[in-house]
Amino acid sequence: MSGLEDILSPQLTGIAVALLVMFAVGGIIYSLFQPALSGSKRSSQRLQAVAARPQSENQRKQLRDTDRRKRNIQDQLKDFEERQRAKNDKQHKVSLKVKMEQAGLAWEMSHFIMFSAASGVVFFILSLFLSSNLLVIGGLTFAGLFGFPRWWVSHKRKRRFNAFLDELPNGVDIIVRGVKAGLPLSDCIKVVARESREPVATEFRKITETQVMGISLSEAVQKLPDRVPVAEANFFAIVVAIQQKSGGGLAEALNNLSKVLRGRKTMKGKIKALSAEAKSSAGIIGSLPFAVGGIMYIMSPDYISMLFTTTTGNIIMGGCFLWMFIGVMVMRAMINFDF
Numbered sequence: 001m002s003g004l005e006d007i008l009s010p011q012l013t014g015i016a017v018a019l020l021v022m023f024a025v026g027g028i029i030y031s032l033f034q035p036a037l038s039g040s041k042r043s044s045q046r047l048q049a050v051a052a053r054p055q056s057e058n059q060r061k062q063l064r065d066t067d068r069r070k071r072n073i074q075d076q077l078k079d080f081e082e083r084q085r086a087k088n089d090k091q092h093k094v095s096l097k098v099k100m101e102q103a104g105l106a107w108e109m110s111h112f113i114m115f116s117a118a119s120g121v122v123f124f125i126l127s128l129f130l131s132s133n134l135l136v137i138g139g140l141t142f143a144g145l146f147g148f149p150r151w152w153v154s155h156k157r158k159r160r161f162n163a164f165l166d167e168l169p170n171g172v173d174i175i176v177r178g179v180k181a182g183l184p185l186s187d188c189i190k191v192v193a194r195e196s197r198e199p200v201a202t203e204f205r206k207i208t209e210t211q212v213m214g215i216s217l218s219e220a221v222q223k224l225p226d227r228v229p230v231a232e233a234n235f236f237a238i239v240v241a242i243q244q245k246s247g248g249g250l251a252e253a254l255n256n257l258s259k260v261l262r263g264r265k266t267m268k269g270k271i272k273a274l275s276a277e278a279k280s281s282a283g284i285i286g287s288l289p290f291a292v293g294g295i296m297y298i299m300s301p302d303y304i305s306m307l308f309t310t311t312t313g314n315i316i317m318g319g320c321f322l323w324m325f326i327g328v329m330v331m332r333a334m335i336n337f338d339f
Helices: 002-038 040-052 057-091 096-102 109-130 134-180 185-195 200-212 217-222 231-246 250-274 276-299 311-335
Strands: none
Touching: 096 109, 096 134, 109 134, 134 185, 134 200, 134 231, 134 250, 185 200, 185 217, 200 217, 217 231, 231 250, 250 276, 276 311
């Protein structure tokens, strides 16, 4: 039995070596001829030949036009960014007259002065009923003369901006439908000026009136962000200006702009809903000291009057008002979102 194994073992070894050599040679042959057999080599050679083939004159012209249009749009976007940056710098230095115009008030400075004087008289009369302290009377009268009128103008201005943002997507949709129907952009703007709600109707009417004076449509639309300094109005002006200078599908661009405006409006509503609880909590916390102080003044006036009649009480009141102001500002920064 051992002799038979001695005879077969060299044969098995030789067979195994032969099989390994055969597989190795077969793998080398497959790796060398597989691209040619499968056709991938021919396809790669064909792709290289097509890529190296000289382009036609029309293709080269189309590429040049596309590159030129891209560079033109990039230059216009840079120009618009610089203008927007300059506008943002100017917005921090808006005069009172411009604020009244943006608030939709047809006032002159004389009207504002008369309103301030009437407000100061009203606050002075209210202060006489509330307290006999000259400091309180002077503070309330000063607030009536200089604080309340400016706050009222700012409030009206903010309300007008919010109304503009609510109606602007509808106006853009009217323009999109008009452009798709074949109307020129200027006629679509006139339709918006007639059919939309205020203040969008007034602002678009000013665009048409500016065109009557000989100013181009692009320049007339660019004045819209000056009168209504919000991001949405600037978006609209940029889209119209780029389309007027570079061409392209205005209906598609304005349709995308309408979607963006409605998305921003939806996001603002979500932020308002999510921050409502924090705002109510801040209001309760801020008003609680005044409510408790008023109750204490009614129940025990001698006990609470020490805060107003003594120097130590005045210092404590000043410190409390300072810390309350800091707390209110911190809560305001936590619940206000800019997007």
